[in-house]
Amino acid sequence: MAPIRKPTLAVYKFSSCDGCQLSLLNMEDELLELAENVEIAFFLEARRRIQPGPYDIGLVEGSISTRGEIDRIKEIKQDCRVLIALGTCATSGGVQALRNFGDLESFTQSVYPHPEYIHALPSSSPINEHVQVDIELWGCPVSKNQVLEVIAGQLHMRRPILPGYSVCLECKRRGNTCVIVASGSSCLGPITRAGCGAICPSVNRGCYGCFGPLQEAEIDAMIPVLKATEQYAGEAINLLRTISGNAPEFREAVETLLGAEEI
Ligand code: SF4
Ligand code: SF4
Numbered sequence: 001m002a003p004i005r006k007p008t009l010a011v012y013k014f015s016s017c018d019g020c021q022l023s024l025l026n027m028e029d030e031l032l033e034l035a036e037n038v039e040i041a042f043f044l045e046a047r048r049r050i051q052p053g054p055y056d057i058g059l060v061e062g063s064i065s066t067r068g069e070i071d072r073i074k075e076i077k078q079d080c081r082v083l084i085a086l087g088t089c090a091t092s093g094g095v096q097a098l099r100n101f102g103d104l105e106s107f108t109q110s111v112y113p114h115p116e117y118i119h120a121l122p123s124s125s126p127i128n129e130h131v132q133v134d135i136e137l138w139g140c141p142v143s144k145n146q147v148l149e150v151i152a153g154q155l156h157m158r159r160p161i162l163p164g165y166s167v168c169l170e171c172k173r174r175g176n177t178c179v180i181v182a183s184g185s186s187c188l189g190p191i192t193r194a195g196c197g198a199i200c201p202s203v204n205r206g207c208y209g210c211f212g213p214l215q216e217a218e219i220d221a222m223i224p225v226l227k228a229t230e231q232y233a234g235e236a237i238n239l240l241r242t243i244s245g246n247a248p249e250f251r252e253a254v255e256t257l258l259g260a261e262e263i
Contacts, residue, residue: 006037006038007038007039007154008038008051008053008055009038009039009041009056009057009151010041010043010055010058010059010076010080011024011040011042011043011058011059011061011086012042012060012061012076013045013062014060014061014062014063014064014069014073014089015062015064015065015066015094015124016087016089016090016094018045019087019140019141020090020141021043021045021046021061022045023141023142023143023144023147024046024059024144024147025046027147030144034148037155038056038057038151038155039051041053042055053080054079054080054081055081056081056082056154057080057081057154058076058080058082058083058084059084059086060073060076060084060085060090060133061089062087062090063092063093063096063124063125063126063127064121064124064125064130065096065120065124066120066121067119067121070130073127073130074130076131077131077132082154083133083134084134084135084136084150085126085136086147087137087138087141088138088139088210088244089124089126089140090126090127090136091126091127091128091136091138091212091247092212092244092245092247093123093124093245093246094124094140094243095140095242096124097125097245098245099124100123101241101245104123124246135150138210138211138212138244139195139196139210139211139212140211140244142195143195143196146160149161149162150162162195163193163195164193164215164216165214166189166190166191166193166194166214167188167189167192167194167196167198167201167207167211168189168198169194170194170196170198171189171198171202173198174197174198176201176202179205180206180225180229184229185229185231186206186229186235186236187201187206188206188207188209188226188240189201189206191214191217191249192209192210192211192214192217193211193212194211194214195211196210196211208243210243210244212244213244213247213249213250219252220256222253223236223260226239227260236257237254237257240254240257
């Protein structure tokens with residue numbers, strides 16, 4: 001009897017810090033079991049051997065920040081049966097999308113001694129702006145449990161079960177004292193999707209939304225709270241424009257805040 005073919009997995013990197021790929025490598029207990037169930041066919045950060053595509057599952061880390069990346073993601077899309085955007089760079093543009101609210105040329109001139117060597121697009125964009133994405137996993141970095149759940153879903157041909165609630169719920173489960181109530185600090189927990197286990201409020205710091213906007217969240221209702229808890233003028237806008245700032249829901253909230261300032 002011919003051996004059963006394992007599904008193949010490819011991991012790709014675009015503009016990013018590599019943190020989400022490292023989250024995969026940090027799955028110390030689960031990585032061997034994963035390798036028993038899927039063939040890790042392309043993962044440059046983990047192994048030198050490359051199996052040619054097409055692949056069953058493609059995990060894409062990073063945002064589209066250069067012209068070459070636009071062409072490459074289109075080729076990768078052709079090579080993967082299921083394409084999964086991995087982490088907040090891939091789902092919204094990431095922290096490098098801060099340039100979307102400024103001017104790339106002035107940034108490169110301030111930072112680099114030879115800005116003429118930088119060939120970047122004026123904005124950083126998520127993968128789904130360029131090709132159709134099957135599943136999006138937010139987080140900076142992603143939660144390893146969510147990655148495993150998504151891969152298990154593929155192996156068992158079912159939809160992944162991902163939390164549809166906010167960071168606040170995880171925060172309450174941990175028994176944290178709310179930083180908004182206790183110290184009047186800003187926190188995006190009520191409008192941010194769960195997944196991290198409420199890391200920041202657990203060390204007495206407000207959430208800055210790195211798992212992206214919760215789909216069903218009443219962001220408009222949160223705006224007055226964000227304004228009321230500002231420690232300095234403009235803090236609410238800066239908070240919304242941090243890691244997930246290019247997400248449409250957070251962009252819209254910033255527009256509302258800017259509109260209110262103009263009145
Ligand atoms: S600290 Fe933040 S995440 Fe925790 S309950 Fe308060 S608002 Fe929600
Ligand atoms: S609490 Fe918020 S900012 Fe901190 S890791 Fe979780 S989602 Fe990210």
